[in-house]
Amino acid sequence: FFLEFGxxxxxxxxxxxxxxxxxxxxxxxxxxxxxxxFIYPPIxxxxxxxxxxxxxxxxxxxxxxxxxxxxGGSAVVHMVGGITALIGAIIxxxxxxxxxxxxxxxxxxxxxxxxxxxxxxxxxxxxYGFNCGSTLTLLxxxxxxxxxxxxxxxxxxxxxxxxxxxxxxxxxxxLDLAPTNNGILAGLVSITAGCAVxxxxxxxxxxxIGGLLCNGFSALLLxxxxxxxxxxxxxxxxCGTWGTIAAGLFATPSNVKMxxxxxxxxxxxxxxxxxxxxFAANLVxxxxxxxxxxRNLYYYVFLxxxxxxxxxxxxx
Numbered sequence: 001f002f003l004e005f006g007x008x009x010x011x012x013x014x015x016x017x018x019x020x021x022x023x024x025x026x027x028x029x030x031x032x033x034x035x036x037x038f039i040y041p042p043i044x045x046x047x048x049x050x051x052x053x054x055x056x057x058x059x060x061x062x063x064x065x066x067x068x069x070x071x072g073g074s075a076v077v078h079m080v081g082g083i084t085a086l087i088g089a090i091i092x093x094x095x096x097x098x099x100x101x102x103x104x105x106x107x108x109x110x111x112x113x114x115x116x117x118x119x120x121x122x123x124x125x126x127x128y129g130f131n132c133g134s135t136l137t138l139l140x141x142x143x144x145x146x147x148x149x150x151x152x153x154x155x156x157x158x159x160x161x162x163x164x165x166x167x168x169x170x171x172x173x174x175l176d177l178a179p180t181n182n183g184i185l186a187g188l189v190s191i192t193a194g195c196a197v198x199x200x201x202x203x204x205x206x207x208x209i210g211g212l213l214c215n216g217f218s219a220l221l222l223x224x225x226x227x228x229x230x231x232x233x234x235x236x237x238x239c240g241t242w243g244t245i246a247a248g249l250f251a252t253p254s255n256v257k258m259x260x261x262x263x264x265x266x267x268x269x270x271x272x273x274x275x276x277x278x279f280a281a282n283l284v285x286x287x288x289x290x291x292x293x294x295r296n297l298y299y300y301v302f303l304x305x306x307x308x309x310x311x312x313x314x315x316x
Contacts, residue, residue: 003133004044007077008036010130014081017230018089034300035084039293043076046285053285055260064277066264068285069251071149072131074193074243075282079289082237084297085228091298094227105222113177120181127153127188131195145259149195152203153188156195159207160187160214160239167215179215182231186214189239193282194247196259197266202250209246210239241286248282 012032016023045051047070055067070076099105131153132146164183169175190210191203198206217234221227228234251266265271267279 003136007044007073007130008040011040011077011081011084012036014078014232014236015085015088018085018228018232019092020229021095022092023088031084031088031297031300035080035297039084039296040076040080043080043289043292046288047076053281053288055262055264064281064284066262066274066277066281068244068281069197069247069256069260069264069278070193070244070282070285071196071247071259072134072153072192074189074240074247075285075289078189078192078236078240079244079286080293082233082235082240083290083294086226086233086237087294087298089221089226089228089233094225095229098227099225103225110178116181117177120184124157124184124188127157127192131192134196141258145196148255152191152195152198152200155200155203156191156207156210157184157188159204160184160190160211163187163208163211164215167212171215182214182218182235183211185235186210186239189236190243190246192240193243194251197247197251197255199250199252199255202246206243206246206250210242213238213242241290244282244286245279248279251278 009032012035015031015035016028019028042051046053047068048054053068055069068075095108097106098108128150131149135142135146135149138146161180161184164186165175165180168179168183187207187210190206190213191198194206195203214231214234217238218228218231221231221234247266249266249268251264251269253263253265253269253271256262256264256271263271264274264278267275269275
């Protein structure tokens with residue numbers, strides 16, 4: 001219960017950064033309750049309990065016969081929070097003076113880079129609790145799984161940070177800690193789904209793609225005049241989607257056997273024809289999260305934005 005309590009609250013807190021400076025505390029309380037009560041629990045039930053896509057239960061009625069692999073919650077947690085952040089940022093609109101008269105983004109006063117970096121390391125440390133703790137026990141082979149998860153989680157975060165830093169330096173004439181910090185988080189989100197089932201080399205690759213994807217998605221948001229203050233949707237939604245799909249591509253038969261005691265694997269491996277099924281299951285769960293969380297949160301945010309509950313700052 002305590003683990004699920006912490007994970008549910010994480011899905012809700014992701015949204016706060018995207019809506020910074022223009023969301024009232026009362027509205028934040030309301031949508032946090034809605035996410036933790038109505039949006040997150042059904043999705044967690046689908047994948048982590050007796051739902052329609054659990055990888056642990058060997059049942060013929062499971063879709064594709066294998067279930068979706070999302071060990072730490074790239075889809076269940078991060079996509080839920082990320083798509084909520086994206087929808088909220090779209091409906092609420094940008095901050096005052098975020099874009100000029102020609103639609104080009106203006107530079108805004110940033111938060112302390114030191115505090116941001118400290119927060120990144122705090123989150124990174126907490127990630128070991130979520131990912132390694134998702135084994136739920138340290139008995140028998142679970143201790144080995146937890147150890148492997150710690151390694152792949154570390155490699156994913158480091159790789160994302162390095163990739164994002166290099167890309168940031170190519171795009172800008174100076175080094176900035178913000179792309180590095182977001183790249184680390186992007187790599188961590190990306191590896192979360194497959195942290196127990198991919199090899200270390202693929203963990204690095206997944207993290208690198210996550211770091212690059214975060215930067216690209218962030219630039220795309222600005223092109224469409226979407227103001228996500230801390231890039232919550234690039235980090236959590238875009239990279240959460242990539243991580244979910246990557247688990248369906250790179251899961252090895254031996255790692256899946258050790259983690260789930262099933263005979264499945266990713267699309268790039270051979271395991272009695274289960275590779276394409278595993279990829280399809282992970283793709284379906286990503287689309288299902290978008291449909292469920294996106295649809296429900298859209299109506300909620302739209303309703304309250306119409307009633308002006310969301311807007312804490314009004315241009316005078």
